Amino acid sequence: xxxxxxxxxxxxxxxxxxxxxxxxxxxxxxxxxxxxxxxxxxxxxxxxxxxxxxxxxxxxxxxxxxxxxxxxxxxxxxxxxxxxxxxxxxxxxxxxxxxxxxxxxxxxxxxxxxxxxxxxxxxxxxxxxxxxxxxxxxxxxxxxxxxxxxxxxxxxxxxxxxxxxxxxxxxxxxxxxxxxxxxxxxxxxxxxxxxxxxxxxxxxxxxxxxxxxxxxxxxxxxxxxxxxxxxxxxxxxxxxxxxxxxxxxxxxxxxxxxxxxxxxxxxxxxxxxxxxxxxxxxxxxxxxxxxxxxxxxxxxxxxxxxxxxxxxxxxxxxxxxxxxxxxxxxxxxxxxxxxxxxxx
Numbered sequence: 265x266x267x268x269x270x271x272x273x274x275x276x277x278x279x280x281x282x283x284x285x286x287x288x289x290x291x292x293x294x295x296x297x298x299x300x301x302x303x304x305x306x307x308x309x310x311x312x313x314x315x316x317x318x319x320x321x322x323x324x325x326x327x328x329x330x331x332x333x334x335x336x337x338x339x340x341x342x343x344x345x346x347x348x349x350x351x352x353x354x355x356x357x358x359x360x361x362x363x364x365x366x367x368x369x370x371x372x373x374x375x376x377x378x379x380x381x382x383x384x385x386x387x388x389x390x391x392x393x394x395x396x397x398x399x400x401x402x403x404x405x406x407x408x409x410x411x412x413x414x415x416x417x418x419x420x421x422x423x424x425x426x427x428x429x430x431x432x433x434x435x436x437x438x439x440x441x442x443x444x445x446x447x448x449x450x451x452x453x454x455x456x457x458x459x460x461x462x463x464x465x466x467x468x469x470x471x472x473x474x475x476x477x478x479x480x481x482x483x484x485x486x487x488x489x490x491x492x493x494x495x496x497x498x499x500x501x502x503x504x505x506x507x508x509x510x511x512x513x514x515x516x517x518x519x520x521x522x523x524x525x526x527x528x529x530x531x532x533x534x535x536x537x538x539x540x541x542x543x544x545x546x547x548x549x550x551x552x553x554x555x556x557x558x559x560x561x562x563x564x565x566x567x568x569x570x571x572x573x574x575x576x577x578x579x580x581x582x583x584x585x586x587x588x589x590x591x592x593x594x595x596x597x598x599x600x601x602x603x604x605x606x607x608x
Contacts, residue, residue, distance in 0.1 A: 292389040297330050299539035305335045306540045309347070309363040311561065312340040312481060313501040318560030325552045326544055334540055339363055343479045345446045345601070348372040351532070355381050360534040364541035367548075369525035371449035371597060373403050374590035376532070383531045383538050390546040398587065403530035406548045407563040408573050410582075411450045411523035413516040414498035419490045426516045429454070432496060433469050442475035443483040443492040446606055450497040450523045452596035453583050457521060460596065467600045470496060477604060487513050497523065504562025521581040524566060 308319065316338055323336030339362065341347060348368060351361055352375060366376075376382055382402030388394050396405045413426050426432055432442060451470075455463040476483070476492050484502045486492045488511055498515070506513035529548050531541040547553055558564050564571035566582070585593060601607045 293543075296390075296539050296543040297332065300330070300334055300537075300543050301332055303334070303537040303540045305337065305537050306365060306544050307337050307339060307363045307535075307537065308365050308367075308544070309339045310341065310367040311344075311501060312342075313505060314338070314340075314557075314560050316340075318556060321556045321560070322548075322553060325556060326547050329547060329550070329552065330543065334544075336544075341368075343446050344368050344372050345448065345597070345606075346479075348375050351376065352379055352381065355379065355533065360536065361532040363532060364535040364537045365529055365531055365544055367406070367527060367529045369409060369447075369449065370398070370528055370585050370590075371452070371525060371593050373399055373528045373530060374585075374594045375597075376530070377402055378591060378594055381533045383533050383535055383541075385531065385542045385545075387542075387546055390543075392546055392549060396549070398526075398528060399530065403528035404545055404549060405526050405565065406529050406554075407527040407557055407561065408566040408577075408584075409525040409527055409563060410500040410515075410573070410576065411447070411497045411525065413519055414487065414495040414503065414513055415493060415516060416487045416490060416512050417514050418512040420493050424493075426494060427518050429466070429519060432473065432494065433466075437494065438473050440474060440476045440491075441493045442470075442473055443486055443495045444470070444475040444477055444604055445480035445483045445495065445497060446478070446601070447480060447497060447499075448600035448604065448606065449525070449593060449597040451600055452593045453523050453525075453585060454521070455592060455596055456583060456585065456589050460592070463596070464599070464603075467603055471603050471605070475604070477606065484513065501561050501563060507562075521583045522577075524577070524582045524584050526584065527563065 319336060319338035327333055354361060377399040382399060384401035386401060387397050387404055392404060398405060415425060451467055475496060476486060480499060483495045487495055503513060503515055529545045531538050531545060535541050554564060564573045566573040566577045
């Protein structure tokens with residue numbers, strides 16, 4: 265199958281041109297704009313770290329770009345793994361989704377793709393380069409996340425900062441000193457280089473350390489309060505939040521491989537405002553949307569030379585999931601959720 269991610273050397277130039285390109289013109293865009301005007305609303309699911317202010321800025325820029333007055337209703341993530349599962353359950357029961365556009369990591373969209381829960385669209389007609397269109401025309405990549413171990417630099421002594429993933433298996437971390445978020449797909453991705461057997465044994469050993477469990481936002485708060493010493497994985501958007509607010513939460517730099525989920529936007533099957541949703545999804549790749557996303561999320565594409573994410577990835581072993589790995593990562597994500605005790 266065609267990969268979700270290609271190496272930066274192959275696609276960096278194409279994506280750079282994409283972000284600098286003028287807005288697509290022609291009948292497909294005009295038709296979507298007219299349809300979006302009639303629909304008048306977009307139910308928009310995105311990370312909680314975007315904040316209502318960030319979502320408002322995106323909505324205003326979207327309307328300005330297309331001469332619209334569409335209302336963008338922002339639905340803050342309450343836990344992406346949980347919300348993706350809820351969406352799948354609603355679909356199985358024949359219920360429409362709560363949202364039109366969902367921005368979530370590629371593992372979440374893998375779950376939706378495997379269950380045929382996207383509403384595909386030929387985004388190439390809107391000027392989007394096919395190299396950033398994923399899941400059989402179901403989503404478009406808008407940014408990259410980075411996930412690593414994280415800690416409170418004011419609490420954890422420098423000599424105790426982990427240097428390898430395996431360092432967390434030391435008995436000194438037993439009894440709630442570690443924190444594990446619901447994003448078990450982070451660890452599932454390790455199987456793409458370690459293999460399933462080694463990764464599953466590692467996850468079982470981590471669960472044996474009896475980590476404190478919660479959503480990523482809760483794990484971040486516990487790090488701040490010193491209730492836990494190390495987050496098994498945390499996202500760069502929370503590290504960005506810490507930097508903006510002056511909080512001492514940082515990555516355990518040097519640990520490799522670095523997990524790099526792709527942030528994808530896609531319209532959901534059964535969406536009530538699909539036309540506006542497709543237009544907005546394409547908009548999220550534009551320079552003005554990327555600028556807003558970076559301001560509030562601290563994220564950009566790791567495949568556009570010169571961006572912050574591109575620079576961060578240089579010299580590191582970074583795991584970008586490919587479409588042919590989606591089934592395995594989805595399966596292991598569910599299995600690891602059970603091992604840690606998030607699900608039964």
